[in-house]
Amino acid sequence: MKASTATLDKARDEFVTQWGALGSAWGINRTMAQIHALLMTSPNPLSTDEVMEQLAASRGNAHTNLKELVNWGLVRIVTRKGERREYFEAEKDVWKMFVTISKERKRREIDPALGVLRSCADQTKGETSPAGKAFHTQMQELEEFVAFAGKVADVVAGMKHTSALQWAMRLLG
Amino acid sequence: MKASTATLDKARDEFVTQWGALGSAWGINRTMAQIHALLMTSPNPLSTDEVMEQLAASRGNAHTNLKELVNWGLVRIVTRKGERREYFEAEKDVWKMFVTISKERKRREIDPALGVLRSCADQTKGETSPAGKAFHTQMQELEEFVAFAGKVADVVAGMKHTSALQWAMRLLG
DNA sequence: CTCTTTTTTCAGTGAAAACTGAAAGCAATG
């Protein structure tokens, strides 16, 4: 691997580190966010060992988080012919990334929340006391809103890059 | 406090517990999410001691998270005249909640991310190697997207409940 | 100023999550 300029290395390092920190603020573990940042800015796919080396992480840690990123659909495995080793490559198109994350968060967060709210609304359908009615209404309103958020996620997920941008321009222009 | 129906208590309990669990999946600590759920479904403002009792939490824990919710703008302090003690009351309007959360997450997550991306893009403005250019472009694209997300948050924050719903209907109808 | 009630802070503890490193598993190769 040829030596890159010091500035580039420094910037990339900053990106990886800070992205990791930001990831923690979301509910994402630091290593996973760092690996993602690393792959997003890598000119070529990286092997587990290269990731381990660049982040000074253990094999187990690198492996688990790489596979988790693959599960999320943000990273894919590529193999070079005649080579046994797996390499990992991140989706670099920002809009595609966004769509993938939206889908996944919907599945993991919105759908379960809807379940809870439906169940709570359901259980209190028959309440007659003011408190009971208020609770029921509150659950319904939350359910309605969360369902709406889910629909937005679906619509977004169906958008192609170009149309999405046009839509955005109309919204904000 | 008068005895409520068992069904209502059960439903409310489920809501508080599950909301706490869901909160963890977001980057929100369990107690904070639970207190929020508790206050959202409470007919009247609650004191620190009442929160402590209902969630079996320590004073420090209850206190810290109540104040954190106040910081977020999701909960306000109310005082009864002639009483020294503070009571806490959650915003119950779902749309207002959403607007508050959007604003706050923008400030805490989008703005810092923008900072990182700008810095990284800036540092690599002058890169001439293919790798350097690719990195710079990647940072720019991310920055553009995150800035867009911020604008969306601003627009949403400015919407009134009614117009927001109309907008939503047009989007999904 | 002293007593009482409530809020706030914080050092110490505990639980949960992330991480390590080594062993086990698997697939290709001769």
Next chain:
DNA sequence: CATTGCTTTCAGTTTTCACTGAAAAAAGAG
């Protein structure tokens, strides 16, 4: 079927974060 090269798993450890409880600070009340 033994060997090599890589992947996967997991028991044990470290790190991080939430939480406790008690002490200190603040805010009335007399």
